[in-house]
Every structure is written in structure tokens, then in C-alpha cells.
Amino acid sequence: MTTMKEIAQRTGVSVSTVSLVLNNRDAGRVKPGTASHVRQTAQALGYQPNPLARSLRTSKTRILGFISEEIATTPYAGGMILGAQDAASRLGYVMLTVNTDGIANANDEIAALQRYGVDGFVYAKMFNCLTSVPSSLASLPFVLADAQDEEHRSPSITPDEFQIGYDATRRLIAADCAHIAYIGSSDPMLAQGLRLAGHRQALKDAGLDFGSHMQISVSGNEAALSAIDRMIESEHPDGFFCFNDARAMQVYLCAARHGLHIGEDISVIGVDNHRVFAETLSPRLTSVELPHYEMGFWAVSKLVSLIEEQNPSEATLPPTDRDTAPMPLLDSAPAQIHCRLIEKESVRRR
Known part of the structure; x- marks a missing residue:
């Protein structure tokens, strides 16, 4: 199994630099060219992180909780959950998804996920709204998706x-x-x-x-x-x-x-x-x-930046291979996505 030490030797940088890059904490700390070289080398050597070793070392499980209030039963669930999963995968996390029917049930589901050592939560609503935040999230890293809290204090992402x-x-x-x-x-x-x-x-x-x-x-x-x-x-x-x-x-x-x-x-x-x-x-x-895919992708990216205590002005979105609407910077608060108008034939041509 390829180790960080082998990657460091192959690229001529320190093991700590390799660690920063492979843990997506290189922004503002490692030159972009060096980071790119490290990632390409790691991929070529077939490097795979050891999640158990990482969790023991950092006290983090790299598991995220996605709490959906009826999202999983709507036609839009696929896009939002897919976006969240894509971002989690690119950032080296896995995601557990549960469906709730309201605040009381959400608190029960959050408690259940905490028993699995979840590092943070995305709380998603089925349509854009002002919402109360479950009390059990108050002391945990979390991001609202397709919703804002009533006091506009929590990190959130919505359509514009x-x-x-x-x-x-x-x-x-x-x-x-x-x-x-x-x-x-x-x-x-x-x-x-x-x-x-x-x-x-x-x-x-x-x-x-x-x-x-x-x-x-x-x-x-x-x-x-x-x-x-x-x-x-x-x-x-x-x-x-x-x-x-x-x-x-x-x-x-x-x-x-x-x-x-x-x-x-x-x-x-x-x-x-x-x-x-x-x-x-x-x-x-x-x-x-x-922008259901984009909201899921941004919410997880923002959540990981909170979990890893990244400087908001330096936190960046991971790359995605999809054609998406432009996503706001991770330091936007509250964040909104400018939605795309998809041209077809129902508008007459001049």
C-alpha cells in the first residue's frame, strides 16, 4: 500500500506537505503547482487513505450526516443528495442520509447519527423556507440547504x-x-x-x-x-x-x-x-x-470547511466534473445561487 512517505520521496517535498494536500488543507499553505504535482503522483501510485487510522489520529470519523425533511420523498432528492455525495467523496468523507418528518423527529435522528461519530450535518428542506434549527444542532457544525434559519445566523445555501x-x-x-x-x-x-x-x-x-x-x-x-x-x-x-x-x-x-x-x-x-x-x-x-445538485455540493463543501476549521476567506470548493450553475464562495453568508435559465422552444424568437 502506497504511503505518504513514498509520495513525499517521489515528489521531493515533506511528508507534512503531502498530508496537507491529501487532506485538502493546502489552500494558502502549499503552492498550487506543488499541490497539483502531489495529487497527480498520489493518483498514479494508487494512494488510498486509511480512514480508521485517520480517525484515531484526529478524533474525526470523516462521516457526515445528511438530515432531509421529506427531501428523500421528492422528485428533487436525487440532485441534492448526489451533489452532497459528490462533494463528500471529493473531500475524503462519507455521508449517511436519514429522512425526517419534523423538528422532533430530526432531533432523534441527529442523536442516532451522533452515536456513529458523525462530524457534522447538512439539514435540508424540501423547498426554500425560513426554518427553526433543531436544538441538537446548536453546538455542532451544520449547514442548511434550501433554507435559512429565522435569525439568519446559520450558514445556508438557497436559490436566488x-x-x-x-x-x-x-x-x-x-x-x-x-x-x-x-x-x-x-x-x-x-x-x-x-x-x-x-x-x-x-x-x-x-x-x-x-x-x-x-x-x-x-x-x-x-x-x-x-x-x-x-x-x-x-x-x-x-x-x-x-x-x-x-x-x-x-x-x-x-x-x-x-x-x-x-x-x-x-x-x-x-x-x-x-x-x-x-x-x-x-x-x-x-x-x-x-440548483439542487449545486446546493447539496456547496452545503457539504461548506460543512467540511467548518469541521476542518478552515479560514473562511481561504476555503475553496473542490472541483466537479459536472456542468453546474456558478456556485458562490464558501465565505458567502447567507449564500445564494444564481439559477440558470434553460432555453427551449416556448419563448418566441424575435
Whole structure:
């Protein structure tokens, strides 16, 4: 088995330098060229760290806990958990995932994971919200994913909801839409208010009307279809920004009833880039993609920086081989991700 001493001899550096690099603590301490050479040599020699020896030496198990409140039962679980696992693997950690149904149950699951010696936790919510932090996390390293604590004191990562509304509306304006409707949700969600605020700011910046008659917030399929039908009949929008892809599908249905062609007579943008809708709707729906993979990846990267007590200004994200939305620096507080608008055919070309 290849040792750090062998790598040090092969690269001409000290064992302590090799240790810093292979434990991802080289930022600001080892020259980038030297660090790269050490990593390439370690890979070529087939170096594998001994997690048991490391845990005995450092009192760290290099095990992370991922606490998900219903995340594991949603369509977005795969992306967030995959991002978290990818970051953990790149940083030399393993991750245990449990699902909870609320704060009380979360405290029980956290206690169970602590018995396995977990070094820190990611606490993930099923949609962006303000949340209470489980009391058992108060004295432990943790990061919130897709949520912020009510006092905005805890490290967290969320989508930039305001910018979602702003970017989507600006795209409709760029397609020469001048009478743009917002189809929102009546559920009390943080994202609803922020996306609407971004939508209205984009209209204001463009000198366009943003009156209440061009905004509806509904829940339930039949109620939404009826409200959208009435809006098409009375207001004749030429563009629709929808709270999510499900609302966009309802616009598609109503447009068909009125003989309107998506991408020609009217333009539509959703949010989620949900696979089911992406593969079902025709023409394909232009949508803002929520950064579930990125939130999981960033949250674990931030958590490891806390566990290893890295200087916030020097902590860096590990490399990823995926095409991702740009992720914020690890010293951002609270952190937000600027979501990508995925262009398809539901917005008419100029």
C-alpha cells in the first residue's frame, strides 16, 4: 500500500506537505503547482487513505450526516443528495442520509447519527423556507440547504429567488413581450413572494405595467385553469412567467382552448426544469433550473470547511466534473445561487 512517505520521496517535498494536500488543507499553505504535482503522483501510485487510522489520529470519523425533511420523498432528492455525495467523496468523507418528518423527529435522528461519530450535518428542506434549527444542532457544525434559519445566523445555501423572477421576465421582455402575466401559487412560500418581486422589478426597469390585474396566485388544478382562462379572455397577455412548471403546463392547456400557439402567439417560462414536464410539453418549455445538485455540493463543501476549521476567506470548493450553475464562495453568508435559465422552444424568437 502506497504511503505518504513514498509520495513525499517521489515528489521531493515533506511528508507534512503531502498530508496537507491529501487532506485538502493546502489552500494558502502549499503552492498550487506543488499541490497539483502531489495529487497527480498520489493518483498514479494508487494512494488510498486509511480512514480508521485517520480517525484515531484526529478524533474525526470523516462521516457526515445528511438530515432531509421529506427531501428523500421528492422528485428533487436525487440532485441534492448526489451533489452532497459528490462533494463528500471529493473531500475524503462519507455521508449517511436519514429522512425526517419534523423538528422532533430530526432531533432523534441527529442523536442516532451522533452515536456513529458523525462530524457534522447538512439539514435540508424540501423547498426554500425560513426554518427553526433543531436544538441538537446548536453546538455542532451544520449547514442548511434550501433554507435559512429565522435569525439568519446559520450558514445556508438557497436559490436566488428574486433573480429567478427577474431573469425570467427579462427574457420575455427580450422576446418583445409587452403584456406579461405572472401565474403564481397561493401557498405561503418564501419563493412565491421573492419571484413575484423579481418579476415586478424587471417590468418596472423596462417601463412596463405591473398591475395586480396581470398577477394571479392560485392552488389546485381546476382553480388555476379557470383563473388563467379568465386572464387570457380579459387581458390578452403575450407572455407568461409561471411560478413553476406545473403552472406553465396549465397555461399550455388554456392556450390550446383559445387556439393560441405557444412560442408563436404567446411565450411561456416556468421554474424547475422538471424532467416530467420537460419530456411531456410540446413545444418544449423554457424553464429556470433550480440548483439542487449545486446546493447539496456547496452545503457539504461548506460543512467540511467548518469541521476542518478552515479560514473562511481561504476555503475553496473542490472541483466537479459536472456542468453546474456558478456556485458562490464558501465565505458567502447567507449564500445564494444564481439559477440558470434553460432555453427551449416556448419563448418566441424575435
